[in-house]
Amino acid sequence: MTTIEDVQRKPKDYKSKINPDWCPGCGDFGVLNALQRTCAELDIPPHMILNVSGIGCSSNFPGYFKAYGMHTLHGRTLAYASGAKLANHEMTVIATGGDGDGYGIGGNHFTHIARRNIDLTYVVMNNQVYGLTTGQVSPTSRTDMKTKSTPYGNIERPVNPITAAIMNGATFVARGYSADGKQLVELMKQAIQHRGFALIDVFSPCVTFNKDNTYDFFKPRVKKLQDEGHDTSDWKAACEKAMEWGDTIYTGLFLQQELPTLGDLEPVLAEGGPLAHQPVGLSNEDEQRIIQRMC
Amino acid sequence: MSANNNFDYSIAIGGAAGQGIATPGNLLSRIFIRRGLQLNAYNAYQSIIRGGHIFLTIRVRNRPVQSHGDHLDLLLCLNQDTMDRHLRLMRPGTHVLFNGDSIKPGEMADGVQLCPLPIKELTNDNRNKLVQNTVALGAMMHLMGIEFEVLQEVLTQQFGRKGQAVVDENITVARAGYEHGAANFARISSVLPTGPKPLAVWTGNEALGMGGAAAGVKFYCAYPMSPSTGVLHWMANNARELNIMVRQVEDEIAVSNMVIGAAHTGVRAMCATSGGGFALMTEAIGAASMMEIPVVYINVQRAGPSTGVPTKTEQGDLWQALGASQGDFERLIVAPMDTLDAFNTVPELFNLCDHYQCPGIVLSDLLISEGTFSFDPDSVDMCPEIDRGKIITKPNGTPDSEYLRYKNTADGVSPRALPGTPGYTHVVATDEHDEDSVLISDEFTNPIKRRAMVEKRARKFDNILERISAPEIEGPADAEVTLVGWGSTRSVIAEAIEQLAESGVTANQLAIKWIVPFHTEAVTEILSKANKTILVENNHSGQFFRYLRCETGITVDASIRKYDGEPFAPHHVADGVRELMAGDAKIYVPEQEIMV
Numbered sequence: 001m002t003t004i005e006d007v008q009r010k011p012k013d014y015k016s017k018i019n020p021d022w023c024p025g026c027g028d029f030g031v032l033n034a035l036q037r038t039c040a041e042l043d044i045p046p047h048m049i050l051n052v053s054g055i056g057c058s059s060n061f062p063g064y065f066k067a068y069g070m071h072t073l074h075g076r077t078l079a080y081a082s083g084a085k086l087a088n089h090e091m092t093v094i095a096t097g098g099d100g101d102g103y104g105i106g107g108n109h110f111t112h113i114a115r116r117n118i119d120l121t122y123v124v125m126n127n128q129v130y131g132l133t134t135g136q137v138s139p140t141s142r143t144d145m146k147t148k149s150t151p152y153g154n155i156e157r158p159v160n161p162i163t164a165a166i167m168n169g170a171t172f173v174a175r176g177y178s179a180d181g182k183q184l185v186e187l188m189k190q191a192i193q194h195r196g197f198a199l200i201d202v203f204s205p206c207v208t209f210n211k212d213n214t215y216d217f218f219k220p221r222v223k224k225l226q227d228e229g230h231d232t233s234d235w236k237a238a239c240e241k242a243m244e245w246g247d248t249i250y251t252g253l254f255l256q257q258e259l260p261t262l263g264d265l266e267p268v269l270a271e272g273g274p275l276a277h278q279p280v281g282l283s284n285e286d287e288q289r290i291i292q293r294m295c
Numbered sequence: 296m297s298a299n300n301n302f303d304y305s306i307a308i309g310g311a312a313g314q315g316i317a318t319p320g321n322l323l324s325r326i327f328i329r330r331g332l333q334l335n336a337y338n339a340y341q342s343i344i345r346g347g348h349i350f351l352t353i354r355v356r357n358r359p360v361q362s363h364g365d366h367l368d369l370l371l372c373l374n375q376d377t378m379d380r381h382l383r384l385m386r387p388g389t390h391v392l393f394n395g396d397s398i399k400p401g402e403m404a405d406g407v408q409l410c411p412l413p414i415k416e417l418t419n420d421n422r423n424k425l426v427q428n429t430v431a432l433g434a435m436m437h438l439m440g441i442e443f444e445v446l447q448e449v450l451t452q453q454f455g456r457k458g459q460a461v462v463d464e465n466i467t468v469a470r471a472g473y474e475h476g477a478a479n480f481a482r483i484s485s486v487l488p489t490g491p492k493p494l495a496v497w498t499g500n501e502a503l504g505m506g507g508a509a510a511g512v513k514f515y516c517a518y519p520m521s522p523s524t525g526v527l528h529w530m531a532n533n534a535r536e537l538n539i540m541v542r543q544v545e546d547e548i549a550v551s552n553m554v555i556g557a558a559h560t561g562v563r564a565m566c567a568t569s570g571g572g573f574a575l576m577t578e579a580i581g582a583a584s585m586m587e588i589p590v591v592y593i594n595v596q597r598a599g600p601s602t603g604v605p606t607k608t609e610q611g612d613l614w615q616a617l618g619a620s621q622g623d624f625e626r627l628i629v630a631p632m633d634t635l636d637a638f639n640t641v642p643e644l645f646n647l648c649d650h651y652q653c654p655g656i657v658l659s660d661l662l663i664s665e666g667t668f669s670f671d672p673d674s675v676d677m678c679p680e681i682d683r684g685k686i687i688t689k690p691n692g693t694p695d696s697e698y699l700r701y702k703n704t705a706d707g708v709s710p711r712a713l714p715g716t717p718g719y720t721h722v723v724a725t726d727e728h729d730e731d732s733v734l735i736s737d738e739f740t741n742p743i744k745r746r747a748m749v750e751k752r753a754r755k756f757d758n759i760l761e762r763i764s765a766p767e768i769e770g771p772a773d774a775e776v777t778l779v780g781w782g783s784t785r786s787v788i789a790e791a792i793e794q795l796a797e798s799g800v801t802a803n804q805l806a807i808k809w810i811v812p813f814h815t816e817a818v819t820e821i822l823s824k825a826n827k828t829i830l831v832e833n834n835h836s837g838q839f840f841r842y843l844r845c846e847t848g849i850t851v852d853a854s855i856r857k858y859d860g861e862p863f864a865p866h867h868v869a870d871g872v873r874e875l876m877a878g879d880a881k882i883y884v885p886e887q888e889i890m891v
Contacts, residue, residue, distance in 0.1 A: 018733055047717045052556070055725075062722045063734060068714040069722035070559060071734070073582050076552040079544075083556025083564070084714070086540050087514050091560070091714055112545040268540050275540055276560040276713065280511030280681055286537055287677035290505060294495040295328070295672065 009043050011036040016066045027204030028058050028125050030178030035094070035123065036065065037181070038188040050091045052081040054101035057132045058125035058204065061096040075105030078113045078122065085120050088276040089263050092192060093120040099201075100130050100138040103159050107139070114168035117196040119261045123188070124161065124199070125178070127206035128213045135209035145212055162242035165199045166235055166255055172198035173238065173255045177222050178205070179215060180251070187253065196261045203251075218249070225252035232256045302488050305354040305364050306435070309381060310373030313345040315425040319371075319432050320351045320667070322449045324496045326441065327355050328669050331490020335360035336667035337862065339891035342521070342605045348376055350891045353667075357488045360669070361786035365866045368483070369438065371431050372398055380890050382407075388484060392434055394427045410434060410480045417471040421464075429465050433472025438480060439487050443473050495672045499663035500525025500567075502634040502670075503593055506641025507565045508537055509677040512591075514557035514564040515541045516550045518572060521605045522661040523595040526567040547572035551579035551592065558583075558590045559723065561686065561713040563645055567593035570612045571602065573619070580654045581620030586723040587701070587709070587752070589648035589655070589684075591641065596660040598860045607860030608661035610782060613810065613838040616656050623749075625756055627655040628810040630782035634668045635675070636808065642679040647762065649684040651755050652711060658810070660833070662783045662862045687712040687719060699730040703747055707754035756812065763809055765817035770803030776872055777825035779851060781807045781839045784831050784863060791868035802872065810842070819847045829875055831855045831868055837882075855883045861891065 014036040022028050039049060049067035053059035055074035062069025068091070072080045081095040102110055102124045113122075129147065130136040136149035140161065144153040165173045172194040176184040184202065191198035203222070205214050230252070231237055238254040263269045272278055282290075306323065308316050320336060327334050334355045341347040352363045370385055372378040372393040378400055385391060387406025395411025403409075412434060414427045429450070436446050447466055454462045497505070504526045507515065515534075517527040527543065534541040540557075544550055547568055554564040568576065573594040583590050596612045598604035616628045629644055631637040637659060648655040687710050700721040702709040709730075712719030726734040729744050768777070770792060778788045785806035792802045805821055822828055828851040830840050835858040844850050855871035857863055867885035875883050 045717070046720050047715060050560075050714050051722075060734070063724070063732070066720055068720050070556065070586070071722055071724040071726065072555075072586075073552065073578060073725055076548065076579070076582075079549045079552035080556035080559075082549075083514065083516070083553035083558075084560050085556075086542070086553075087557035087562045087564070088560035088715060108545055109549055112549070266540065267535050268538050272538065274560075274715075275513040275538070275557075275562050276715070278513065278538065280513070280563065280683070282508060282511075282537065282677050284678065286508075289536065290508070290533065290677065291495060291672045291675065294497050294501070294670075295493065 009040045011040045014039050014046060014066050016064050018063055020060065020064045022057060023208050025207040026057070027127060027178035027202070027206070028061070030181055031058070031123060031125055031184065031202055031204055032061065032064055034181050034184040034188055037185050038192065041185070042189060042192060044092050048090065048092055050084055050093045052077055052084065052093060052095045054097040054106065055132075056098040056101045056130070058096060058098045059101060075101055076109065077101060077106060078109040081120050082113060082116070082118050085118055086263070086275070088274040089119070089269060090274050094192070095120060095122040097124060098131070098138070099124060099126040099128060099140045099161070103161050103164070104139040110164070111168050114165055114170040114197055114199075116262045117169070117171055117259055119196055119263055121188070121191045121198045121200070124201045125204035126161070126201050127204050127210055128158075129206050129210040131206045131209050142212060160242060161199070161201045162254055163239050166238055166242070170199050170255070171196040171257045171259050174198070174200045174253045175251045176200050176202040177218060177251050178202055179218070180222070183224065183251065190253065194256065196259060221247060221249045222251050223248050225250050225254065230254070300358055302357050302485055303354070303364070304368050304483070304485065305352055305366060306369045306371070307350060307352045307367045307381065308371045308373065309348065309350045309377030311345070311376065312340065312343050312347050312349055314349070314373045315428050316349050316351050316373065318453065319428050320353060322432060322446070322453060323353055323435070324667060325449045326445055328494040328496050331492050331494060332357055332488070333360050333490065333494065333669040334496070334667070335363055337363040337662070338665065339861065339889075340606050348380065348891060350377070350381070350889070357490055361790040362863070362865055365864050369435070371435070373427065374398065384889065390438055390480070390483065392431050408481060410438070410476070412472060412475060417475055418468045421468065426468050429469045430472035433469035434476035434480065437473050437476030438483050440482055441487065443470060446473070494669045496667055496669050497634060498525055498665055498667050499634045499637050499659060500595070500665065501529045502638040503567060503641060503657070503659065503664070504529035504533070505675070505677065506638040507591070508533065508539065509638070509679055510642035510645040511563050511681055512565045513539055513562040514554060515539055516553045516564070516566050517543055518547045518550050518568065519543065520547075520569045520572045522597055522665045523567040523569050523572070523593065525664065526593065547575040548579070551576035552582070554590045555579060555583050555586070555588050558588050559586070559714065561688070565591040565593065565641070567595060569595050569597050570599050570615065573612065573615065577619040580626060580656070581622055581624065582725045583654040584620070584624045584626060584752070585725045587652040587711070588723065589645070589652055591644055591648060591655050591657065593657040593659060595664040596658060604860045606661070608833060608862055609858060609860065610660055610833040610838065612658060613842060616658055617811070617842070619656065624752060626653060626811065627651075628658060629655070630658040630808055630810055631663065632782060632785040632806055632808055634663060635670055637663060638675060642681070646680070646682040647759070650682060650708070651759065652684065652708060653755070658782060660783050684708070685710040688716055690716060690718040700732050701728060701730045701748070701751070703730055703751050707751045707757070759812050760814060763812065765814040766805055766807045766809070768803050768805055768821055771801055772803070772824070774801040774803040774826065776800065776802040776827045776829060776876065777805060777822070778802055778868070778872070779805045779807070779822070779828060779830045779843070780832065781810070784833065787863045787865055788831055788868055790865040791872070794865055794869040795872055800872065800876070813846050815846050818843070819849065822847065822849050822851070827852050827876060829853045829855060829872060831863070833862070834858055853881050853883070855885070857885055859887050861887045861889070
């Protein structure tokens, strides 16, 4: 006999009571929908999900998603996500945010979390502009882009988050496109199930402030790596594909490796369950041992 | 008072960084504490790995040792530089030990006993540059009337890991030093007493780490920064046995935010840094306050501003702590007064932070954190009471839509559901938010809701003073002078008060530990009854002088301020009191005699 518990969850089970305040047409809607579908298909209980975001339009994400969440500080998403995951590794931790939050101010944390291989998923809604502050360049803005902070055109080159992630040792590096929900769900499922740090950089057009990287820009250019038989264990090929930015821009899974996660390597997490569930305080034996060393 | 209580002996070991001063210091400390004697060791050093000048002072008594004292009784020179700097400070009856082959004494007072050691001869021309240290230790045992076997035991323990050959080498040269001393040097005049029971020894950083462990900390995160790194080292060494996650991460910004992420899941999380690292952490402190997540931040103050003098002490971050992070909110700030106080403060602060769901700041300083002090193991309670406050870890029937993480309760504290608990999903946010965590800036910014939240967070602390003991006067109530201090100055002020009493000046002390919340009423009452009030602190601008005035309206009569990086010696305070009482000056700045 089927019971309530046997019934698979639906995407609407992950819908909070608030509707997003993103502009109509914003790419982030596609990402939100995809993650809700992903969690439903993986049937993860909402109370076992922790969505962590920074600050920015896309960082409002956790408020629209029914689960535990932390809406933190600009650029510090991965620090919060890491701390939470290490303290309670039973939670499915999903970090979300934008390209400025993640690759600019958050760049240092991005670099180090990649090599640490902490088991969490990072979904970056990359719109190549700073939206919430009404339209300045971001680390991924194209050269020559005219914005409020670069009225004569951006003179800097953008960062390539895919190659950066690969070079910093990330074990799952993917790129999605918010208008391709089917591919995004597939990538998200793989990312969450991947043991280790998983990055999905998602083109998520800002319809209000980025008139360059629009849906019309991406639609003819995006091509799926998986349609071309890309070898996801080959980091060199992954980097070459990631650096293509002309008539072809690749989406899909660039690189995946199986390496021990930080949790695997940390003896303190080997037994006894999450730190958050362990008893608080020392035993008399601990006390004796500690004091003895100081005598 | 028996002769035993008057025993007061200071040993100084000086040399360049790399000459191995720490080891003899550790060995002597173990010898003294196992004999039940109490000690206070202060190490003056620089931000250098090789070279420079290191000067370690170990003072031993058969009663609490309140400072590194005013005099040296035995000087061990490991290089010429030490002899040149410090010989002139040695008084008649004191001893100077040194490598007679390579170091030459200079001008000195009459009656100083020089004890040259023929190192090459005593060690059979051993090439090991550190061997002179062990020879000297042997000679010291003779000078102080300690049986050689005592040294033999600690040498065996210290070098055991390196194999029997190393142990034997050390014992051999130590014995050579001991016998040479016995044959050539007169003993010290005072008799080394034995205390009532063996003691233990720790640094302030170790006490802070131990306090964290006792409080049940399960997540410790840090970026190395002098003089706080000792907490990280203690935590890292004990992590596996105590099941604590210890992580060194990329910068203090990562540290200060990771601890909040961890604490959000329900673990007790802590971090320590110094002033410059704390400056990077301040944004996170506001985030913890807004999200109402308890975390303990330790700032081990050092001389600033900016990179400052990384190896020197100062009490210069009071206003940084008070002003940490943007916006108008309250945070707890406590400045422990010594190592045992530091140890006890951590669990106390965690209970408060958990109860009030807020960040707490411990203001330590280099003097406490890197000093080595004896302690009575029986006085340390590593299983203190732990109070987690209102947390929800099991569902009790409340459906999702009804749980309000930031419920506007009567006392302002909203029960906190921990992630992973079914039925209580919610988002915590650094934006202003309503009771249900929805961002107020997501709707129309709402003045009513905003005001309610500001008041809720402030209301939490309405009765906090009931939980924290007020400071009290220590000493005669009708004293001529009341010395006021905060944090680490308490012990040296107490010793200065003893010195003043001997010269006929009565003084008492108001030692303040809790900065926020501040016992305005109690402090005002005490100071209004005081005669002459003098504030003693380790900074130039009078940070606590101004804070005291700010919170009570009271301007103390005068100040003694030291800001040259070196801690107060008792006579600095006593001399300052005498001078300030003799005239109208408002500020006295002691001069540092020992050049380090």
